[in-house]
Amino acid sequence: AQKITQTQPGMFVQEKEAVTLDCTYDTSDPSYGLFWYKQPSSGEMIFLIYQGSYDQQNATEGRYSLNFQKARKSANLVISASQLGDSAMYFCAMREVQTGANNLFFGTGTRLTVIP
């Protein structure tokens, strides 16, 4: 089974509007971390935001916020006031703490296009 599922291969948003990128995850580890990365056309992976499984509040970083619904195992990324520079691939990832896995598990990504 996939550990991270991103069901939106592509999304479009009007400049200055908000957009939600979906992510669901699957784990039996009670302790885990959820991440979102941005990958522009240059190829580098840029860390955006982190949510720990025991965090009581949703994470926010500037225009990025993570809508964490633990019971539904979802960790959607919300980008407010979209800018043209937000056009990129966005990857959701998870790290399991107690299983001892050292790596991040990534989804297949969502390509976001911001329309002027």
Added chain:
Amino acid sequence: GAGVSQSPSNKVTEKGKDVELRCDPISGHTALYWYRQSLGQGLEFLIYFQGNSAPDKSGLPSDRFSAERTGGSVSTLTIQRTQQEDSAVYLCASSLESFSYEQYFGPGTRLTVT
């Protein structure tokens, strides 16, 4: 400060040849990761180094793949007898420590096997 660097940025090789990909992590970062990203896919974990501990090789797809990390810094990923399915972008990341939640990624090496 300098980020994670990788070389070469692009590599084209013939099927059956060996290739070496290099990663220079951020100075002071003890954890180093290699991932592979095939076209249109997410990242696939390959190998992890933490300090002087034995590496976690659980993600290596075959025994043609190997990696070293010398002196706790620079890492080299070697692919022997390359196959066309090895064509991908190989990304290196480093973090301050194994449980640090932020991994810093390099720009990647695009490998094309013809």
